[in-house]
Amino acid sequence: MLLSKVFQLANRPHEITGRVWNKVDDWMDHFSATSALPVAAPPQDLIAQVAHLLQVTPASISTLTGFSGLEEHIAERCGDLLQRPGPFANFLNGTPTLGRLCYLACRQLRPRMVVETGVAYGATSAYILQALEDNGFGELSSIDLPPLRHDADRYIGYLIPFHLRHRWKLRMGSARDVLPRVLSEAGSVDVFVHDSLHTYRNMKWEFGRALAALRRGGLLISDDIEVNRAFEETIHNPTVGRWVAIQEDGKNATCGAMRVGGF
Numbered sequence: 001m002l003l004s005k006v007f008q009l010a011n012r013p014h015e016i017t018g019r020v021w022n023k024v025d026d027w028m029d030h031f032s033a034t035s036a037l038p039v040a041a042p043p044q045d046l047i048a049q050v051a052h053l054l055q056v057t058p059a060s061i062s063t064l065t066g067f068s069g070l071e072e073h074i075a076e077r078c079g080d081l082l083q084r085p086g087p088f089a090n091f092l093n094g095t096p097t098l099g100r101l102c103y104l105a106c107r108q109l110r111p112r113m114v115v116e117t118g119v120a121y122g123a124t125s126a127y128i129l130q131a132l133e134d135n136g137f138g139e140l141s142s143i144d145l146p147p148l149r150h151d152a153d154r155y156i157g158y159l160i161p162f163h164l165r166h167r168w169k170l171r172m173g174s175a176r177d178v179l180p181r182v183l184s185e186a187g188s189v190d191v192f193v194h195d196s197l198h199t200y201r202n203m204k205w206e207f208g209r210a211l212a213a214l215r216r217g218g219l220l221i222s223d224d225i226e227v228n229r230a231f232e233e234t235i236h237n238p239t240v241g242r243w244v245a246i247q248e249d250g251k252n253a254t255c256g257a258m259r260v261g262g263f
Contacts, residue, residue, distance in 0.1 A: 032200040040245035086155040094124035106131035111190030118196035119144035122157035129164035203230035225256040
């Protein structure tokens with residue numbers, strides 16, 4: 001197993017620095033302060049929270065239900081993974097709460113450019129792409145660093161329906177290596193989604209880069225904001241207007257979103 005990973009890494013030298021930094025981040029996180037966020041809203045309040053974040057009526061959000069067919073597709077593909085497991089643990093999949101948050105936000109904001117770090121099987125990516133397809137507008141640029149396994153690459157985005165992939169651009173590598181280039185190419189970003197390495201150092205770095213690139217009124221969305229204080233520190237950035245934190249259904253975790261001011 002170890003020799004196999006060494007061989008794969010030797011064939012991907014551009015990933016070595018990113019993987020080493022990820023290991024360092026993991027170790028350093030043992031010394032990070034734990035989250036002190038106030039109680040998050042329950043998942044059944046998702047529509048009200050999105051409406052508050054975007055300053056629209058809950059009724060205008062509740063009509064955006066185009067993800068039902070997608071969720072059937074995801075459930076079917078997840079069933080296939082139970083029979084033939086892939087390289088990612090199933091608990092790494094984004095929850096329906098996070099997916100619906102991304103879908104509803106993207107439907108309402110009609111983003112031109114969405115940037116996402118962390119893909120795995122692509123549950124959250126699928127919700128974003130479904131929203132863009134329903135809008136008839138927009139592109140998702142995703143960044144992922146797969147595990148060192150010979151078949152890992154082909155499983156990235158496994159849950160994404162093929163008819164949505166024409167709006168998707170996947171970049172391979174660590175966010176620290178690839179994200180600056182993606183943001184520079186994009187010029188400005190409408191929605192940024194963090195779901196990669198959940199360490200304090202990495203989340204703070206990604207959040208800082210994202211806030212600098214987001215347009216006025218744009219959104220930063222993050223999974224697992226309870227694991228450290230990166231999210232709660234970033235909401236005090238003077239560029240941030242409103243923010244929400246929502247408990248995730250089916251997972252002992254919290255997702256959150258913050259909106260850049262000037263809207």
